[in-house]
Structures are given as structure tokens and as C-alpha cells.
Amino acid sequence: MSNKYVEMGMRSPVNLTWEVSLGCNLRCSHCLSSSGKPAKNEMTTEEALNLVEQLHQAKVFQINFGGGEPFMRPDFEQILAACHSRGIMTCISSNGTLLDAARVARLANANRLVAIQVSMDGACRETCDAIRGEGVFDAAIEAVKLLAATHIPTSINTVLTSQNASEIPAMHAMAKSLGVSLRVSRFRPSGRGAENWGSLRPTPAQLLAFSEWLASSGDVRTGDSFFSLTTQERQGLGLNLCGAAKLTCCVGPTGNMYPCAFLQTERFKAGSLREQSFQEIWDSSDIYASFRSLRIHSCEECQRFDQCHGGCPAVAWHLKNDINGGDPECLERCVTSIADAV
Amino acid sequence: MTKSKLKSLPSTASAGFTKMSAAGVIKTRLHPACRVRQEGFGLLFYDSRGPRLLFAATGTLLPENYFETAHASDELPAGLSDSQKLTLKKFVKQLLDKGFLREQ
Numbered sequence: 201m202s203n204k205y206v207e208m209g210m211r212s213p214v215n216l217t218w219e220v221s222l223g224c225n226l227r228c229s230h231c232l233s234s235s236g237k238p239a240k241n242e243m244t245t246e247e248a249l250n251l252v253e254q255l256h257q258a259k260v261f262q263i264n265f266g267g268g269e270p271f272m273r274p275d276f277e278q279i280l281a282a283c284h285s286r287g288i289m290t291c292i293s294s295n296g297t298l299l300d301a302a303r304v305a306r307l308a309n310a311n312r313l314v315a316i317q318v319s320m321d322g323a324c325r326e327t328c329d330a331i332r333g334e335g336v337f338d339a340a341i342e343a344v345k346l347l348a349a350t351h352i353p354t355s356i357n358t359v360l361t362s363q364n365a366s367e368i369p370a371m372h373a374m375a376k377s378l379g380v381s382l383r384v385s386r387f388r389p390s391g392r393g394a395e396n397w398g399s400l401r402p403t404p405a406q407l408l409a410f411s412e413w414l415a416s417s418g419d420v421r422t423g424d425s426f427f428s429l430t431t432q433e434r435q436g437l438g439l440n441l442c443g444a445a446k447l448t449c450c451v452g453p454t455g456n457m458y459p460c461a462f463l464q465t466e467r468f469k470a471g472s473l474r475e476q477s478f479q480e481i482w483d484s485s486d487i488y489a490s491f492r493s494l495r496i497h498s499c500e501e502c503q504r505f506d507q508c509h510g511g512c513p514a515v516a517w518h519l520k521n522d523i524n525g526g527d528p529e530c531l532e533r534c535v536t537s538i539a540d541a542v
Numbered sequence: 543m544t545k546s547k548l549k550s551l552p553s554t555a556s557a558g559f560t561k562m563s564a565a566g567v568i569k570t571r572l573h574p575a576c577r578v579r580q581e582g583f584g585l586l587f588y589d590s591r592g593p594r595l596l597f598a599a600t601g602t603l604l605p606e607n608y609f610e611t612a613h614a615s616d617e618l619p620a621g622l623s624d625s626q627k628l629t630l631k632k633f634v635k636q637l638l639d640k641g642f643l644r645e646q
Contacts, residue, residue, distance in 0.1 A: 205583050205597040214588060214595065259579040261588040289577070289590045312574065315590070353591075 203509075206446050209492065212258035212482055214443075217450045217461045218265055220248070220279065223272035226295050227392075228321075228332045230359050230400055232462055234391040235268040242453045245275040247473070249282050251451065254478040256286040264291045266461065268453065271298040277306065284313045291315040293357060296343030297336065304343075308350040317357035317383060318344050323370035327363055331400075341378075348379040355381040355421065362399070365406040369413060372420060383421040384414070386529075389518040390462045404534035411531055441509040445470070445491035449482070457481050459491050462514035499526040569612035569646040570634065576642045580606040587642050596642060603630065609637075612646035 223238035224231070243251070255263065263283055270276050270292055283290050290310075296318040307314055320340045322328035328337040340356075347354040356375045358364065364371070368384060375382040389397040402410070414420060444459035451457055455473035458464045470488050471481035482488065496510025510516075511527025519528045527533075572578060577588045584600035603626065604619065615631050622630070637643045 205581070205586075205599075208582055210586070211579070211581055214586070215593075259577075261577045261579075262590060262593070287577075 203441055206441070206443075207492070210447065212255075212260050212479070213449050214260070214447045215262035215264055216255070216260060216448055218251075218263050219267050219450065219452050219461060219464070220265055220270050220276060221268040221273045222453050224267060224269040224295070225272065225297060226269070226333050226336060228295075228319075229396045230321075230331060230361060230387055230393045232388060232391045232393055233268065233464065238268070238272070239453045243455050243473075245278065247455060248275065248279050251455070251473060251478065252279060252282040252286065252288070254473075255283075256288060258479055258482070260288065262289040262291060264293065266293040269295050269298065271303070277303075280307075280310065280314065284310050287313070289313050289315075291317065293317045293319065294343070295319050295332065295336065296340035299343035299346060301346055304346040304350060304352075308352055312351065315353040315355075316347055317355050318347070319357050319359075320344075320371070321358055321361065322364045323367040323374050327367055331361070331363060344378050344380055353381075355383045357383045357385060359385050359387050360402055360406075360410055361387050362402050362406060365402050365410060368410060369417075372417060381419060381421060384410075385422065386512070386515075388462045388512070388515055390464075390514065394518060404537040407529070407534050408531065408538070442491075442494075442511070442513055444513065445485075445488040449488070457485070459487065460514060462512075463517065468517075494523065496524065496526045498524075499530075502532055504530070504532050567614040567616075569614050569617075570609075570638055570643040571612040571646055572609040573642060573644045578606055578609055578642075587637070589642060591641075596637075596640065598633065600630075600633070609643065 219233060221238050221242055222233060222235045224235035227236055265276075265280075271294060273279070280290055280292075290313060292314065294316060299316075299318070307316070318340050319332070320328050320337065321331040322337070325337040328340070329335065344354060344356060356371065356378075358368070358371055360368065372382045387393060387400060387402065389401075393400070414422070444463070449457060449459060449470070450461045450464060451473070452464050456464070457470040457473065457478075458468050459470065468487055470485035473481070491513070494513065499505050499508075499510040508527070508530060511530045513523040513527075515527050515529050516525050517523045573589070575589055575591045577590075578585050580586075580602070583597065584602075585598045585604060585606060587596040587598065589596075603622070608619075615634055618627055618630055634643065638645070
């Protein structure tokens with residue numbers, strides 16, 4: 201791994217998450233940002249386009265658009281076009297319900313600089329719609345079919361919860377049958393995810409079973425350090441340390457910057473793009489500096505430390521109010537938890 | 543992520559380029575799915591198809607825009623020592639093998 205280069209400090213993020221709007225036509229029970237109505241005072245088109253230019257100047261390689269539902273913003277395709285005209289790669293996380301044939305055709309003309317993740321949360325209608333809302337499974341499948349017929353790299357993105365853990369292999373098969381890939385994300389207790397943590401949180405046994413399955417499913421993607429212990433390929437796909445403020449960061453709908461999408465609170469606000477430039481915030485934010493120097497000493501004796509370096513600070517914060525305490529949901533603790541219960 | 547074994551070498555990148563390639567020689571350039579930028583340690587490559595990263599400790603031997611145009615393997619910045627040239631040629635081959643570059 202190349203952690204030493206990362207820890208030397210990067211001139212800008214490799215990629216960043218940009219939550220362009222809190223507006224969403226769905227009310228998913230695990231939503232990390234409690235999306236629904238747009239936030240007050242979201243970035244204007246002019247501000248958004250200015251940010252794109254700043255990211256271009258900073259040589260950010262890729263922007264991962266999320267929200268909310270990005271396509272709820274009437275100017276979203278204009279923002280995308282501004283990225284693509286500058287050679288910036290983009291990945292859109294969408295619920296799929298606003299992806300009709302005309303929009304997909306326009307996206308397919310984006311010089312191969314766009315990838316799309318369609319969110320789904322179960323291999324069957326009942327499981328998915330229980331989390332995302334009635335009719336969403338069918339709409340998402342239609343969107344995936346439209347995308348799969350183009351050259352756009354497409355994946356089904358699912359959040360591992362207690363409700364769908366047993367369906368992940370079936371989702372993998374479903375994705376394959378549709379000609380797309382599967383990406384599995386961790387469920388984190390932020391936004392509505394915090395409100396529904398108790399009912400949706402995977403059990404330690406489910407997490408361990410998923411980890412084992414993942415180790416034998418080399419084409420399934422995760423972006424989480426949590427799972428990077430599995431195969432060599434998986435380590436190559438992800439990070440073995442938290443990348444927040446080192447390789448990535450988050451821009452919120454009103455132009456505030458944070459270490460990651462799961463820490464969009466005042467406590468972790470690194471700065472406002474309405475007051476400082478992107479580069480100034482990246483270079484000089486005290487919050488970012490604190491993440492760059494973060495060392496999870498309590499995990500250093502763990503046999504898996506080299507694989508995760510303490511895991512996800514966001515989960516540690518949301519569950520223990522302490523980013524220095526290590527990831528409370530890590531696999532080692534799952535093993536301990538199960539052993540204690542026996 | 544992967545890390546190039548290339549060692550940090552003193553910078554000579556400010557000198558111009560030599561033009562030594564012969565007609566018919568295969569030239570390579572950055573793959574359209576890849577990007578590269580200068581960092582303190584050298585060049586950082588990004589491949590959106592993985593995604594994956596490659597950290598190359600090239601220092602300032604090669605400017606970040608070097609791979610935006612096609613070069614033969616012997617088209618290197620002027621002023622390099624023979625050992626630096628050899629190292630960079632191996633590095634370029636490594637980039638080609640890993641898919642960060644493609645033949646023109």
C-alpha cells in the first residue's frame with residue numbers, strides 16, 4: 201500500500217463526494233443525509249459552475265455526485281457538462297426513478313466520462329421497497345436496463361442492512377443478469393440511518409458472513425476500508441485506511457466542506473466555499489489537519505490493524521462520539537461479540 | 543493501490559525534450575480512462591476503470607503533462623543520465639503493462 205505517500209499530503213483529493221442537493225423524491229429509511237426537501241440556500245448554478253472550475257484547477261480526478269437525488273436539480277446536467285468539458289470524470293449515485301430513455305441517451309453522449317450507480321436495497325420488490333418506497337424496485341430495474349444498453353459503466357449500489365443481508369448473493373446474480381456490476385456499501389448511523397439504526401443494523405453474524413462471501417466474489421465492489429482485508433484485489437480497489445481529508449472529501453449542498461459524506465455536521469465543517477476557495481479549505485482546514493494526523497492507537501495491537509487502521513471514524517463518531525476510538529462495528533469486534541454470546 | 547518501485551531521482555524536468563524516436567516506433571500516451579497529476583513525491587496516476595491509483599516516486603523527472611501526448615519510449619526529457627533514462631523507460635513499460643498507458 202502507499203499510505204506513506206498519502207500521509208505526505210496530497211495537493212487535492214483524488215475524488216470527492218458532492219451532494220448537490222438534499223432534494224429527493226424518495227424517503228429511504230437508511231438515507232445518510234435525511235434527504236427530502238432541498239436545503240435552504242443550496243448552491244446556485246453559478247456557484248456550482250465556479251466550483252467545477254476550482255476542482256479542475258485543483259486537478260481533482262473524479263467527482264462522485266450524490267444527494268438527495270442529483271437529478272432533482274434542474275441544472276444538474278449543466279453541472280455535469282461543465283465537468284466533462286474539463287475532462288473531470290464523474291460518477292452519479294441515483295435512485296434511478298428520474299432516469300428515462302431521453303436522459304440516459306444524453307448521458308451516454310458524455311464522452312465516456314460518466315458512470316452511474318443505481319441504488320437498490322434488495323433482490324426482490326418487497327425487500328427493496330420496504331426501505332426505499334413502493335414502486336422503486338421496478339423503476340430502478342427499468343433504469344438499470346436502459347443504462348445497461350449503453351456504454352455507461354453502471355452498477356447497482358446497495359447498502360448492507362439486516363433486511364437485505366441474506367439477499368446480497370441474489371443481488372449479485374441479478375446485477376450479472378442485467379449486465380451491470382454490484383457495489384455494496386456499509387450502513388452507517390447518520391441521517392435517517394441513525395433513526396433506524398436499531399432495525400436496519402446488520403448483526404455481527406451477518407457482517408461476518410458477508411465478509412466471507414465478499415472474499416470469494418472478486419467482482420463485487422466496496423469502497424470501504426472495513427472490507428479491504430479480504431482479497432488482494434479488494435485491497436487494490438479500496439483503501440486500507442480511511443481516506444477522508446487525505447484522498448477524498450465532501451462538499452455539501454450549501455457549499456460547506458466536510459471530511460466525508462457521513463460527517464456533514466457543524467462539528468466537522470472544514471469550511472464554506474462561500475467564504476474560502478476550495479484549495480484554501482483543502483490546504484488549511486484544522487478539521488482536515490486533524491483527520492490527516494488521526495491515529496487509532498487503541499487498535500494498533502489488533503491483528504487486523506494493517507488492513508483497516510482503525511476503520512471508519514464516522515461510525516466511531518456516530519456510535520461513540522469519539523473518532524479516536526476505533527470502529528465499533530469492525531470485524532474483529534464482530535468475532536468477539538459472537539464469541540461472547542456463545 | 544499500487545506503488546511504482548521507481549526511486550526518487552534529482553529533477554531535470556525543466557530541460558526540453560530530446561527527439562530521438564524513429565518513424566514506425568510505437569508511441570504511447572495516457573489511456574483515456576486515466577489521469578495523472580504532480581504530487582510532492584512524483585506522479586499520481588488514477589484509473590477510473592478500477593478505480594485504482596498508482597503512486598510513482600518520480601520526483602519532478604517527468605512533468606505531469608508528459609503523458610498527454612504520445613511519446614516513443616526514448617523520447618524523454620533532456621538532461622537525464624543514462625541510468626535515469628533506463629529507469630524511466632522501465633517505468634513507462636510498467637505503465638503500459640498496467641494499462642495506464644496505451645499504444646497510440
